[in-house]
Structure formats: C-alpha cells, structure tokens
Amino acid sequence: MNESPSLSTLPPHGFAVTGNQRLRESVTVQQLLRPLPPVKIQLNCLGVLDRFLADAEVYALPVIDDHGKPVALLERPSFVEFFSGRFSRDVFGRRSILDLLSCGQYKCDVPLVVEESCTVEDAAQIIIGAGMQHMVTGFMVSRRGSYAGVADGRDLLSIITRQKQAELYYLAHYDALTGIPNRALLSDRLEHACRDADRKGRLVALLFIDVDRFKQINDSLGHSAGDEVLRRIVARLKASARQVDTVARLAGDEFVILMEDLTDPAQVALVARRIIASMQEPIDMLGHVLVATVSIGSVVYPRDDAGVGALLSKADAAMYEAKAVGRNGFRSYSPEMRTYNPASMSLENELRQGIERDELLLHFQPQVALAGGAVLGVEALVRWCHPERGLIPPLQFIPVAEESGLIVALGEWVVRNALAQLRAWRDQGLPSLPVSVNISALQFRQRGFSGFLAEQLAEHRIQPGLLELELTESVLMKNVDAVLQTLTEIKALGVRLAIDDFGTGFSSLSYLRRFPIDRLKIDQSFVRDIDSTPVNESIARAIVALADSLALEIVAEGIETASEVEVLKRIKCVQGQGFLFSKPLDAERFSTWLLNRARSEIVMA
Numbered sequence: 157m158n159e160s161p162s163l164s165t166l167p168p169h170g171f172a173v174t175g176n177q178r179l180r181e182s183v184t185v186q187q188l189l190r191p192l193p194p195v196k197i198q199l200n201c202l203g204v205l206d207r208f209l210a211d212a213e214v215y216a217l218p219v220i221d222d223h224g225k226p227v228a229l230l231e232r233p234s235f236v237e238f239f240s241g242r243f244s245r246d247v248f249g250r251r252s253i254l255d256l257l258s259c260g261q262y263k264c265d266v267p268l269v270v271e272e273s274c275t276v277e278d279a280a281q282i283i284i285g286a287g288m289q290h291m292v293t294g295f296m297v298s299r300r301g302s303y304a305g306v307a308d309g310r311d312l313l314s315i316i317t318r319q320k321q322a323e324l325y326y327l328a329h330y331d332a333l334t335g336i337p338n339r340a341l342l343s344d345r346l347e348h349a350c351r352d353a354d355r356k357g358r359l360v361a362l363l364f365i366d367v368d369r370f371k372q373i374n375d376s377l378g379h380s381a382g383d384e385v386l387r388r389i390v391a392r393l394k395a396s397a398r399q400v401d402t403v404a405r406l407a408g409d410e411f412v413i414l415m416e417d418l419t420d421p422a423q424v425a426l427v428a429r430r431i432i433a434s435m436q437e438p439i440d441m442l443g444h445v446l447v448a449t450v451s452i453g454s455v456v457y458p459r460d461d462a463g464v465g466a467l468l469s470k471a472d473a474a475m476y477e478a479k480a481v482g483r484n485g486f487r488s489y490s491p492e493m494r495t496y497n498p499a500s501m502s503l504e505n506e507l508r509q510g511i512e513r514d515e516l517l518l519h520f521q522p523q524v525a526l527a528g529g530a531v532l533g534v535e536a537l538v539r540w541c542h543p544e545r546g547l548i549p550p551l552q553f554i555p556v557a558e559e560s561g562l563i564v565a566l567g568e569w570v571v572r573n574a575l576a577q578l579r580a581w582r583d584q585g586l587p588s589l590p591v592s593v594n595i596s597a598l599q600f601r602q603r604g605f606s607g608f609l610a611e612q613l614a615e616h617r618i619q620p621g622l623l624e625l626e627l628t629e630s631v632l633m634k635n636v637d638a639v640l641q642t643l644t645e646i647k648a649l650g651v652r653l654a655i656d657d658f659g660t661g662f663s664s665l666s667y668l669r670r671f672p673i674d675r676l677k678i679d680q681s682f683v684r685d686i687d688s689t690p691v692n693e694s695i696a697r698a699i700v701a702l703a704d705s706l707a708l709e710i711v712a713e714g715i716e717t718a719s720e721v722e723v724l725k726r727i728k729c730v731q732g733q734g735f736l737f738s739k740p741l742d743a744e745r746f747s748t749w750l751l752n753r754a755r756s757e758i759v760m761a
C-alpha cells in the first residue's frame with residue numbers, strides 16, 4: 157500500500173501552498189543576488205584579463221563607476237577573444253576599461269540593471285523587453301541605484317517556473333473565492349485519510365454542510381454580497397472544526413469538513429453542534445442583518461461504508477435528511493437514507509416528465525389556534541411520488557425546479573390542485589378551510605400571475621379569501637416597485653399574503669410597512685427548542701411584537717412539543733403548525749384527521 161500522498165496532492169517543491177496564500181508569492185530579485193566583486197571603470201584591461209584567468213568560473217565581470225553605479229558587464233568570451241586579437245593587448249592592455257568601452261572597437265551591450273526590490277515577474281518582463289539573451293548572460297542587480305551583485309537569468313527562470321507550477325497547483329486544488337481546498341484536494345485527502353485510518357485502526361468522518369436558503373440570500377443581496385456571506389461562513393466553519401480538519405468547498409453553498417484520525421465518532425456531533433451554534437450570530441451585510449443557518453449530514457468511515465467512493469453521497473443524503481426535518485440541524489447517515497447520484501439520473505428531466513405524468517401530489521398540514529386547538533387553515537405542500545424512487549421530499553426537487561424554470565409549471569400545478577381539493581372537500585360537506593400555498597420567486601414574477609390566480613379561483617368557485625400565498629422575504633426584496641404592483645393586484649382579488657420563514661432573511665422593516673401583508677410565519681428554526689434556547693425565544697418574541705405593531709397575524713411553524721406551545725402562548729403567538737398537531741397528510745388522510753378532530757371536539761364539549 158502506498159502511504160505517501162499521491163503526486164497531485166503535493167505542491168511544487170519549495171512552495172508551501174496553504175489556503176491563505178495569495179496566488180502569487182512576491183519573490184524579489186534580491187533572492188537571486190550573487191555578490192560578485194565588481195571592477196572599477198579605471199582599472200586597466202590587463203587587470204580584468206587577470207581576473208578572468210584567475211577564476212575560470214567567472215563568466216562575466218560587472219564594471220562600476222566612481223559612484224558605485226553599474227556601467228557594464230564584461231563577458232568572458234567576448235573580452236578574452238578581443239584581447240587575443242593582434243595588437244589589442246599592446247594597444248589597450250594598460251588603458252582603462254573606460255577607454256576600451258568608449259573606443260568603439262570593443263562591442264559591449266548596454267548592461268541590464270534591475271533593482272533588487274523588483275519582483276521576479278517584473279524582472280522577467282524587463283528581460284523579455286530588453287532581449288532574451290540576458291536570460292543566458294545574466295544581469296546586474298542594484299540596490300538603490302548602486303551595484304549590489306549579479307543574477308543568473310536561469311535562476312530567475314526556474315523561480316518563475318516553480319511559481320507558475322504553484323499557481324497551477326493552487327488553481328487546481330483550492331477554491332478561488334474562499335481560499336480553502338476544493339473538491340479535488342478533498343478527494344485526495346479523503347483517500348489518504350482512509351488509508352491511514354485502515355493502518356492505524358482509526359475512523360474518518362465527513363460532514364456535508366449546505367447553507368439553508370442560500371439562493372434567497374444571493375437573489376436578494378446580489379452575488380458579491382452572497383460571496384462575502386460564504387467567506388464569513390467559511391471563517392465560522394474553520395473556527396468550529398479542529399485545527400487538523402480539512403474544510404473544503406465543493407460547489408456553491410456546499411462545504412465539507414474532513415475529520416481524520418478519529419477515535420470517537422461522538423467528536424463528529426460535537427463539531428456539528430459547534431457549527432450550528434456558530435451560525436446563530438447574525439451576519440451584518442451592508443446594513444442588512446441576516447442569520448445564515450446550515451444543514452449538516454455526516455458519515456463515518458469505515459463504520460457507515462468500508463469504501464471511499466460513496467462516502468460523500470452518503471453524507472449528502474444525511475444532509476438532505478437534516479434539511480427535510482426542518483433545516484438548521486444535523487443528521488448522521490443511516491442505511492435507510494436514499495443517496496442521490498446526479499450522474500445516474502437527470503433529476504430535471506425526470507421532474508419534467510413527472511409533472512406531465514401527474515406524479516406530483518399534495519400533502520396538507522393543519523394550522524391551529526394554540527389556545528383551544530381549533531383548525532384555522534391548512535398548508536399545501538407538494539410531494540413527488542417517483543415511480544422507482546418513492547416519495548421524494550420537496551427540498552430535493554424544488555431547487556432543481558427553480559433552477560430549470562420548471563417551478564412555474566410546478567407552482568401552477570400546486571395552486572390548481574390545492575383549489576381543486578378545497579372544492580372537493582367542500583362538496584363532501586367538510587368545513588371550508590383557508591389553504592396556503594408556497595410561491596417561488598420566479599412564479600411570482602411571471603407576467604399574468606394574478607390573472608392566473610383569478611382564473612383558478614373562478615374555475616373552482618373558491619372565495620379568494622380562502623387562498624393564501626406564502627412568499628419568502630427574498631421574493632419581496634428585489635424590484636420592489638414591480639413586486640408592489642403584483643402584490644396590489646393579488647390583494648385586489650381578495651387573496652391573502654403571508655411571509656414564510658420570517659426571520660431568516662433580512663427582516664427589513666420598511667417592506668413590511670409598504671406591502672399589503674396579512675400574516676408572518678415564524679421560521680421553524682426559531683421555534684425549535686424555543687423552551688430551552690433563550691435566543692430563539694427572544695427572536696420569536698421580537699417577531700410577535702413586530703407583527704402586533706403592524707396589525708399582522710402571526711403563525712409559528714415547526715411546533716413539535718407541548719412545552720414549545722406553552723412558550724409561544726406566553727409570548728402571545730396565537731396560531732401554530734407542526735408535527736405536534738399533525739404531520740402533512742395526503743388529502744384523504746387529512747379529511748379523516750379533520751373529521752376525527754371535529755368529533756373529539758364535540759365529545760369534549
């Protein structure tokens with residue numbers, strides 16, 4: 157077994173490439189300096205000849221004037237050849253070098269002089285400009301204008317070559333935006349770490365980290381602010397990982413931490429928890445304050461897989477699981493998690509077909525009054541029932557739909573089917589509940605969106621007030637005037653508007669005042685553990701107070717325990733949604749749930 161790192165993991169010899177290094181090292185000409193003693197311009201030519209004869213190694217002699225300024229570089233071959241000619245020694249032997257240089261018979265090129273503080277790249281440019289022969293003959297080096305020594309052009313070339321190699325190495329192995337290892341270097345290190353672990357009987361862990369709703373951050377603040385957010389996240393990841401861990405960027409908002417040489421898998425959860433806690437601190441971006449949460453999945457080698465190839469996709473599957481149960485959390489891999497191999501299927505194409513073949517369906521989750529439990533409404537959540545892969549959660553296919561534009565067709569499908577379901581329940585004699593649907597930015601910005609809503613409401617004979625659109629903050633922040641116009645059109649129909657995942661975006665108060673919003677949904681990341689996490693309680697309390705001052709309704713999502721309900725009631729949040737009341741259910745199971753609930757309420761009354 158080869159225990160040394162593979163070639164591609166090694167930076168070029170002599171160059172320590174680290175994540176923090178700038179692409180170009182600033183090596184100066186001083187590092188090439190050879191302090192060869194110069195000859196003075198008054199010295200006679202025989203004196204120079206003697207120096208050449210005394211030292212066969214000396215290829216050229218630098219000549220300086222009275223003030224120490226470099227004036228010429230006498231090359232051994234041409235000098236010796238000149239003095240081996242007839243009469244040259246007699247005529248010029250006792251005359252000074254100055255006389256020789258000014259006589260016109262001895263040809264000496266103007267020497268190339270470069271300041272020692274000059275970078276090697278700049279020196280190379282100067283040499284290329286002055287004629288490539290200086291690469292061979294070398295050049296003189298000055299220090300603040302005075303002679304300091306000579307340099308060999310070949311040394312310069314070899315430094316430049318090594319720099320180029322280091323640059324290429326860097327580009328191939330490091331992420332240009334954040335300066336941390338990229339996928340290629342991570343793969344090399346992972347392979348090496350696993351081999352090392354086999355030998356020492358240790359463990360290796362991968363943490364797959366995905367920033368929650370990063371697309372919204374990018375969409376609303378712009379790409380350069382998005383880049384800055386990523387850099388700040390990387391700083392927190394590094395601070396949360398152990399010094400020896402590799403923090404790498406896979407792509408976009410996906411990061412991986414490689415933990416080598418582990419003895420106890422519990423260390424993985426420790427780091428994951430540290431990362432999640434580190435994200436609590438709000439990020440101040442150009443006056444906008446945002447909380448960027450992450451979802452983390454982990455896999456441990458060889459416990460979860462004795463091969464290296466599938467580790468990353470298993471960590472990815474665990475990360476998706478963390479997202480599916482409400483984001484801002486951590487999951488370890490377990491075998492029932494499905495791994496998604498992008499190479500083996502084109503999710504986009506399958507989704508396109510899936511929409512056409514009616515493979516989508518809606519699940520419904522009730523929204524209730526926290527005091528008394530009356531059912532106030534229902535949220536429609538899309539599901540994809542894939543013929544081979546079973547039920548695929550929306551967080552796996554909504555991003556694909558958004559990127560490919562399929563979200564428009566998908567979103568229309570959701571609105572149409574949610575209203576059709578309301579109509580069907582009403583026809584069955586069930587109570588008329590308002591239904592909320594999630595609307596993506598692209599769908600919202602479609603021309604004629606409000607016309608489409610009006611058409612659907614009329615077709616299914618549903619009162620507009622029974623339809624609520626859930627928009628995220630990022631939808632509202634871009635092109636404010638156009639957004640306001642669409643919101644006003646929708647409001648004029650009588651349709652209700654809610655802001656989803658409130659608190660995770662930029663919480664800009666000005667838009668809340670301007671836009672005709674009816675309700676805020678407190679994001680589940682603030683609701684989770686609200687009974688034991690004071691910062692969550694403070695945030696939720698601030699959101700409730702804000703909603704109150706603007707006369708908006710408020711609903712908390714992701715409620716899982718009775719003690720979370722208690723805290724929410726205490727801070728005056730009156731509506732809630734979450735697994736505690738019911739998980740999202742298909743239409744049939746939802747109506748059974750509703751009927752049973754109505755019956756139990758009658759019995760209790």
Ligand SMILES: Nc1nc2c(ncn2[C@@H]2O[C@@H]3COP(=O)(O)O[C@H]4[C@@H](O)[C@H](n5cnc6c(=O)[nH]c(N)nc65)O[C@@H]4COP(=O)(O)O[C@H]3[C@H]2O)c(=O)[nH]1
Nearest residue numbers: 481482537538550551570594595596714715716734735740
């Ligand atoms: N851990 C936990 N989770 C809870 C609890 N109560 C509800 N949830 C989950 O939280 C998510 C709430 O929806 P969301 O924030 O709008 O987040 C939604 C929404 O952003 C998106 N999505 C779902 N359906 C649609 C749709 O029709 N159109 C669009 N554009 N997006 C959709 O996918 C996201 C995830 O949807 P789901 O997987 O159905 O996940 C749902 C729901 O199942 C709880 O007590 N604990």
